[in-house]
Amino acid sequence: xxxxxxxxxxxxxxxxxxxxxxxxxxxxxxxxxxxxxxxxxxxxxxxxxxxxxxxxxxxxxxxxxxxxxxxxxxxxxxxxxxxxxxxxxxxxxxxxxxxxxxxxxxxxxxxxxxxxxxxxxxxxxxxxxxxxxxxxxxxxxxxxxxxxxxxxxxxxxxxxxxxxxxxxxxxxxxxxxxxxxxxxxxxxxxxxxxxxxxxxxx
Amino acid sequence: xxxxxxxxxxxxxxxxxxxxxxxxxxxxxxxxxxxxxxxxxxxxxxxxxxxxxxxxxxxxxxxxxxxxxxxxxxxxxxxxxxxxxxxxxxxxxxxxxxxxxxxxxxxxxxxxxxxxxxxxxxxxxxxxxxxxxxxxxxxxxxxxxxxxxxxxxxxxxxxxxxxxxxxxxxxxxxxxxxxxxxxxxxxxxxxxxxxxxxxxxx
Numbered sequence: 001x002x003x004x005x006x007x008x009x010x011x012x013x014x015x016x017x018x019x020x021x022x023x024x025x026x027x028x029x030x031x032x033x034x035x036x037x038x039x040x041x042x043x044x045x046x047x048x049x050x051x052x053x054x055x056x057x058x059x060x061x062x063x064x065x066x067x068x069x070x071x072x073x074x075x076x077x078x079x080x081x082x083x084x085x086x087x088x089x090x091x092x093x094x095x096x097x098x099x100x101x102x103x104x105x106x107x108x109x110x111x112x113x114x115x116x117x118x119x120x121x122x123x124x125x126x127x128x129x130x131x132x133x134x135x136x137x138x139x140x141x142x143x144x145x146x147x148x149x150x151x152x153x154x155x156x157x158x159x160x161x162x163x164x165x166x167x168x169x170x171x172x173x174x175x176x177x178x179x180x181x182x183x184x185x186x187x188x189x190x191x192x193x194x195x196x197x198x199x200x201x202x
Numbered sequence: 203x204x205x206x207x208x209x210x211x212x213x214x215x216x217x218x219x220x221x222x223x224x225x226x227x228x229x230x231x232x233x234x235x236x237x238x239x240x241x242x243x244x245x246x247x248x249x250x251x252x253x254x255x256x257x258x259x260x261x262x263x264x265x266x267x268x269x270x271x272x273x274x275x276x277x278x279x280x281x282x283x284x285x286x287x288x289x290x291x292x293x294x295x296x297x298x299x300x301x302x303x304x305x306x307x308x309x310x311x312x313x314x315x316x317x318x319x320x321x322x323x324x325x326x327x328x329x330x331x332x333x334x335x336x337x338x339x340x341x342x343x344x345x346x347x348x349x350x351x352x353x354x355x356x357x358x359x360x361x362x363x364x365x366x367x368x369x370x371x372x373x374x375x376x377x378x379x380x381x382x383x384x385x386x387x388x389x390x391x392x393x394x395x396x397x398x399x400x401x402x403x404x
Contacts, residue, residue, distance in 0.1 A: 158359070159361055
């Protein structure tokens with residue numbers, strides 16, 4: 001089987017091993033066993049255990065980044081696109097946390113143990129927000145003098161709804177109301193000429 | 203000394219004992235010893251150890267609530283008042299965390315172990331934000347159809363700068379820039395008729 005061994009097959013097996021044994025116990029030998037190869041064969045593709053773990057984390061996050069690419073073909077305003085994007089992120093995080101807590105915890109450990117992965121992920125996610133803000137600036141729906149800085153501010157202002165340190169709060173029955181209120185405030189902060197909300201809006 | 207024993211003296215001694223031994227080890231006997239009284243004398247004022255700890259936490263938070271009462275006599279706009287208030291809160295949190303980490307950690311434990319204290323604190327702090335927003339609505343600087351809900355949204359959107367789960371990020375060299383950007387976004391979201399920031403603003 002060793003002659004057909006690809007990096008992709010190793011990464012898929014590593015993800016499975018991590019899921020089964022958890023990040024503290026999973027070893028390269030476990031991965032080699034799962035593939036029916038020697039651990040030397042695995043090391044020919046990934047020089048160290050750390051490199052293998054970082055590659056599997058990057059592969060998982062890349063899938064998230066593709067899935068989370070903003071959709072501009074839905075006939076939505078930039079404000080609606082931003083709200084839908086933040087909602088999709090929040091849903092993904094809280095469902096991941098409640099439905100597959102082991103995998104959620106595993107990837108949290110993997111992301112944190114790397115020096116480069118957190119920034120890699122942040123760059124992609126804030127980049128998605130920046131693309132939505134740019135689209136809104138183009139249509140004069142939004143205004144900002146620095147798209148990148150504003151995208152980072154939107155990310156930071158919504159941290160309660162995507163940062164894992166807040167996962168315990170996501171089961172709160174009023175969390176969706178809290179999300180809606182923060183997103184409304186943030187979107188109003190982006191608008192070119194804010195339309196005052198009428199009392200009848202409530 | 204027992205005849206002069208007041209609730210206030212017990213609370214001051216308890217705070218000192220908590221500071222010295224930490225929340226895990228501090229006992230009512232330690233408090234009684236520090237005061238030169240029997241532990242029965244302490245229990246006549248506070249029926250349980252939990253009640254004593256809750257009272258000392260409430261006393262500490264009450265001082266914070268008074269200190270953090272918004273100042274409306276500084277000739278500032280509501281936006282400036284809100285920014286100054288959030289800055290004072292952030293400074294208080296990050297300096298408390300870096301300069302007196304034991305006391306910071308102690309009160310974190312005390313706040314969390316109570317069923318009522320977290321809401322008590324939140325209500326006061328969000329109440330302060332609501333008073334600033336109300337003042338801005340009165341002068342037509344801000345607009346909102348629900349001051350209380352919007353105050354909670356401002357609190358939630360700035361969580362990165364006051365929630366203890368983010369304390370590790372407060373030493374980041376760019377954290378003040380991140381704070382400024384989030385507060386600008388939030389304040390813009392509150393404005394009655396947002397003035398688009400000119401490109402020359404940057």
